[in-house]
Amino acid sequence: MVTSARMTAKEELQRLEDERVNMRAEAEAPFRTLRLVIFGFSVASAGVGTLISLPQLAGALNGGRNAMQVDDVLTNLAINIGAVTIFAFLFRQDWKAREKQLVRLGRESALASQRVLLANGKRRTLRDLQGTSRCVLLAGTPSQVAASLAAAEPYREQLLQRGVFIVPVPIFDEPASSSGSGGDEQQGQQQQAAATIPPLERGDLRWRGEAQQLQGYKQWFQDQLSFSSSKVTSDTGLYVGLRLDGRVRASGMGGAPWARMVAELAPLEGESKWAGMLDGFDGDSAPR
Template structure:
């Protein structure tokens, strides 16, 4: 009888285990058919940060770029500990030899052993520390690149539209021009007015190399202000003929989300100041390649002639971007009147 009861209990448990879960039935109103509801768990927008302020993906990318860094850290870290232990015993041997203990190694041999262990400790510790610091700098560079990709802008021709810089990858390069009010307005005049004897075609040249210009208005504290309002309030100076902001509107986009921009630009501004430049007064230009990486950093107003003329070769897109050959060929055919 006991065996029969145990068998029945086991069978009931297995039946319950292999029974599909019931869906909850919810009636919206009285007299209507009940509807099945399915609960979906929403994934978080951003990956949670791990220790040290970096995400798992960022750490994984750093490991891919430097696959043997952890091995070196473990090896030289353990070597440092081993050298410290040996140094401890060698110091004891020196103390014993100096006080005249019998059956111990000679004093000169103990001193030389101590010196060797000191050198080993310093060398292994220096290698471990330098490798660790290099890894931290690499992680910060990767994190900074992630912040750059998440920055949001709105094209001047579509103020209500929002685009992240990630959306410009493969299609456009980006030139972030950071500076104070005077800097931004000078940039606006250089792109929207005839300042030389001939017609200003900078906007067309910039568009031809798939470059988007993002003026970022900052103050001395590093706060990012409304660059769009500053840009639109620009007026023509003496010598600015045919000034019209619409002439450059197709290649201009304005920053959106001041906090994210301030977080990204904080490090860039600090680096510029540490090198003796005033980024608010003189300005800072950050050129981003089509693959999303920073090509170069410049101070002052952008050197459009050299920048535009060498852009295709400078960022390597003409030689290393898959799919560009067809696009360049289409441009050439269009220029020849074939299309």
């Protein structure tokens, strides 16, 4: 009974997550469902018209009584076949776009559920930080993450004004032993990270946090990389920048482009807040 209850709770959480993803998909493309209905109905209507035209064509060719002219039947048949082809193509393209959108939103939702430790000792999910923080995840070896974190220090005040919140994620260069348990593996990663990444201080509350349950982050990054031909090696790191609404706005290999983020992101506080016409729109900060 306990196992059944747990499964039921898990299924309920998954259902709520699926509903959240579908609502976000509908918000991003509010007319897609309507387009799919129109395209699908048009395909069905033109298909019926094609089926009706076939016996009409047979009657016209045989010179049947009250039969339509062959040219008229051929014209109708061509129009219906063309309509089926065009609307079927449009339906297929929109459906494929919808599937890609749901996959992307599903990945973003999975990332939003990852947990982070704040400087005040509280644990929050990345979803809890949406609306107030532009999270930037730094993944790689502990030394790579520490180097990227140190590179952000000269821009600290400017990044804070823009709501940038850094989450170091040291998930690579795992212990050489492959026979250890998952818990020992995660503990080894955290111990290795502690040797190079500075511990959280009270003043880091709005600046950075500490990734919790690294295995979940690692699985997400591995899934993310499976959609790309790029491969992370011991010589490369990875960064992922999120928008205020939690969507992935930029990602790339190596360290995060802090100077570019300062130049492109609109401040959330200070005298220059909302100074430009397009302020508030998170732009691409990927290196070019």
